Amino acid sequence: xxxxxxxxxxxxxxxxxxxxxxxxxxxxxxxxxxxxxxxxxxxxxxxxxxxxxxxxxxxxxxxxxxxxxxxxxxxxxxxxxxxxxxxxxxxxxxxxxxxxxxxxxxxxxxxxxxxxxxxxxxxxxxxxxxxxxxxxxxxxxxxxxxxxxxxxxxxxxxxxxxxxxxxxxxxxxxxxxxxxxxxxxxxxxxxxxxxxxxxxxxxxxxxxxxxxxxxxxxxxxxxxxxxxxxxxxxxxxxxxxxxxxxxxxxxxxxxxxxxxxxxxxxxxxxxx
Amino acid sequence: xxxxxxxxxxxxxxxxxxxxxxxxxxxxxxxxxxxxxxxxxxxxxxxxxxxxxxxxxxxxxxxxxxxxxxxxxxxxxxxxxxxxxxxxxxxxxxxxxxxxxxxxxxxxxxxxxxxxxxxxxxxxxxxxxxxxxxxxxxxxxxxxxxxxxxxxxxxxxxxxxxxxxxxxxxxxxxxxxxxxxxxxxxxxxxxxxxxxxxxxxxxxxxxxxxxxxxxxxxxxxxxxxxxxxxxxxxxxxxxxxxxxxxxxxxxxxxxxxxxxxxxxxxxxxxxxxxxxxxxxxxxxxxxxxxxxxxxxxxxxxxxxxxxxxxxxxxxxxxxxxxxxxxxxxxxxxxxxxxxxxxxxxxxxxxxxxxxxxxxxxxxxxxxxxxx
Numbered sequence: 085x086x087x088x089x090x091x092x093x094x095x096x097x098x099x100x101x102x103x104x105x106x107x108x109x110x111x112x113x114x115x116x117x118x119x120x121x122x123x124x125x126x127x128x129x130x131x132x133x134x135x136x137x138x139x140x141x142x143x144x145x146x147x148x149x150x151x152x153x154x155x156x157x158x159x160x161x162x163x164x165x166x167x168x169x170x171x172x173x174x175x176x177x178x179x180x181x182x183x184x185x186x187x188x189x190x191x192x193x194x195x196x197x198x199x200x201x202x203x204x205x206x207x208x209x210x211x212x213x214x215x216x217x218x219x220x221x222x223x224x225x226x227x228x229x230x231x232x233x234x235x236x237x238x239x240x241x242x243x244x245x246x247x248x249x250x251x252x253x254x255x256x257x258x259x260x261x262x263x264x265x266x267x268x269x270x271x272x273x274x275x276x277x278x279x280x281x282x283x284x285x286x287x288x289x290x291x292x293x294x295x296x297x298x299x300x301x302x303x304x305x306x307x308x309x310x311x312x313x314x315x316x317x318x319x320x321x322x323x324x325x326x327x328x329x330x331x332x333x334x335x336x337x338x339x340x341x342x343x344x345x346x347x348x349x350x351x352x353x354x355x356x
Numbered sequence: 357x358x359x360x361x362x363x364x365x366x367x368x369x370x371x372x373x374x375x376x377x378x379x380x381x382x383x384x385x386x387x388x389x390x391x392x393x394x395x396x397x398x399x400x401x402x403x404x405x406x407x408x409x410x411x412x413x414x415x416x417x418x419x420x421x422x423x424x425x426x427x428x429x430x431x432x433x434x435x436x437x438x439x440x441x442x443x444x445x446x447x448x449x450x451x452x453x454x455x456x457x458x459x460x461x462x463x464x465x466x467x468x469x470x471x472x473x474x475x476x477x478x479x480x481x482x483x484x485x486x487x488x489x490x491x492x493x494x495x496x497x498x499x500x501x502x503x504x505x506x507x508x509x510x511x512x513x514x515x516x517x518x519x520x521x522x523x524x525x526x527x528x529x530x531x532x533x534x535x536x537x538x539x540x541x542x543x544x545x546x547x548x549x550x551x552x553x554x555x556x557x558x559x560x561x562x563x564x565x566x567x568x569x570x571x572x573x574x575x576x577x578x579x580x581x582x583x584x585x586x587x588x589x590x591x592x593x594x595x596x597x598x599x600x601x602x603x604x605x606x607x608x609x610x611x612x613x614x615x616x617x618x619x620x621x622x623x624x625x626x627x628x629x630x631x632x633x634x635x636x637x638x639x640x641x642x643x644x645x646x647x648x649x650x651x652x653x654x655x656x657x658x659x660x661x662x663x664x665x666x667x668x669x670x671x672x673x674x675x676x677x678x679x680x681x682x683x684x685x686x687x688x689x690x691x692x693x694x695x696x697x698x699x700x701x702x703x704x705x706x707x708x709x710x711x712x713x714x715x716x717x718x719x720x721x722x723x724x725x726x727x
Contacts, residue, residue: 091441092441099439105482139393142561187565191559193557193558208559208560215561219390220391223389223488224388228483251424255427255428256473259427259435260481262429265432266429266433267436270436291588295593295595298437298592299593299601302433303604305429306604
């Protein structure tokens with residue numbers, strides 16, 4: 085009897101999770117809070133600058149300080165603390181932690197701790213692992229805070245400040261929208277197939293079914309693209325893109341902009 | 357006590373393999389922020405940029421205003437296909453990137469754009485892969501896979517009819533090779549970090565493993581699992597398309613016929629050559645690398661000592677076996693590093709030359725693009 089791979093369940097779970105996550109982010113981003121009230125352009129620029137700052141820092145404490153700063157921002161922005169911490173600290177040690185673990189012993193240097201089997205944790209080894217973990221966790225938290233507190237269409241609209249061409253923003257926005265539609269269609273295809281299967285499928289049958297669904301999805305996507313094009317043309321699309329830019333920096337935003345600038349400069353300066 | 361560390365390299369290497377193997381199943385090839393230095397991230401962005409420009413140019417030339425919905429839907433499709441869990445013989449499952457399929461259906465230039473957009477959305481809105489690492493992730497997955505896979509697919513399938521089984525074989529090999537070469541590039545990006553971006557005392561600031569660890573640790577599991585997934589999925593879908601939706605495969609074919617067969621056609625072989633070289637080089641070089649280090653112990657240690665920062669001299673008591681060992685592997689890797697950068701150099705010059713000729717010779721007046 086071939087082992088069951090539960091690939092349908094896994095795929096369905098992945099699809100549901102993606103939908104759930106963005107629904108959750110949408111819910112939080114609509115609640116009143118500190119980060120929600122800021123101009124999205126300011127948030128994007130601050131996030132990017134701090135990402136670079138964290139990435140360039142040669143000082144572990146600076147990275148840790150930035151992490152706690154983000155934590156404070158998150159708490160004052162109606163983001164549930166346990167979710168914010170768990171989301172990062174469950175995933176990071178699981179992925180990055182496992183990758184980084186051997187570096188504790190592999191990197192030569194002053195020995196710190198002697199373990200059985202002749203394994204020795206070295207000082208540079210420990211430090212490099214801490215660097216990697218803190219950098220990854222802080223970077224993920226930064227991006228997470230941005231998406232949790234900003235609706236995605238606002239993020240897209242604000243991207244135009246970064247001189248991202250309007251055409252590109254339009255494509256991003258449409259892609260984002262059709263990802264959900266295609267996820268929905270895929271979900272239906274998997275579910276309808278699964279609900280009609282009683283026997284255990286062989287690996288070959290499973291792969292055959294996946295290929296069918298994948299290829300059907302490809303055909304549907306291509307068909308849909310020409311339908312969408314016709315729909316756009318019939319609504320007056322002439323190939324030019326107009327994006328709404330309703331953002332205006334308030335006095336409050338400027339004050340926070342100065343604050344973020346001071347933080348960013350100190351991260352760059354102290355982190356050297 | 358310290359010398360024990362160097363006596364059991366197989367154990368340490370084993371742990372590495374296991375760790376990266378586990379990682380493979382979880383996040384595939386998406387590099388998060390923190391693994392690459394900002395300089396590397398910037399360079400990777402610069403490497404991707406010409407491909408983005410070329411892709412947009414191609415789209416505008418061939419598809420006009422239709423391109424916006426087409427790219428959007430294809431990017432959305434790539435995003436969704438990345439969520440498919442593909443069962444492999446033996447009960448394991450893995451995720452495919454779908455870049456090889458996109459290249460076969462859309463052509464590599466357009467596939468670059470579709471996959472890149474899917475990756476950008478993943479990084480920004482779903483937290484898969486870093487934001488600063490978008491350049492690197494796009495280069496590995498949205499540039500390397502489509503071009504290598506497409507070149508391989510074309511070479512294997514040649515001028516056979518669309519229903520030919522050679523097309524399926526080409527798709528399988530293309531997907532496998534594409535992802536394997538991409539894994540190699542990812543490993544090189546990781547592997548150069550400890551050489552260029554470490555603190556004065558040698559503490560790596562980013563991805564901690566040298567090329568000698570990163571390359572086999574990335575390549576071997578990918579060749580066994582992720583690349584197989586990509587190849588199998590690409591082949592299966594091409595097989596299905598052959599039987600029931602041949603039109604999808606045809607559209608790209610017609611596009612190729614109208615395309616002037618010039619430098620691009622000749623370069624295809626070069627691409628495949630490059631791909632084969634890139635895959636073969638670490639396999640062939642890893643063993644001689646250590647052997648080379650062994651015969652040259654004395655000179656190498658001497659060389660190594662000269663380049664050691666003064667801070668390290670305080671730790672002179674530790675200059676026993678482990679450090680000598682470290683120096684050998686370090687210099688052995690420098691040697692490897694030179695060869696890799698040479699390959700990378702050839703690769704880049706090739707791309708540049710190709711891009712230039714395309715921009716110059718393809719200077720037919722751009723179609724009235726209403727974009």
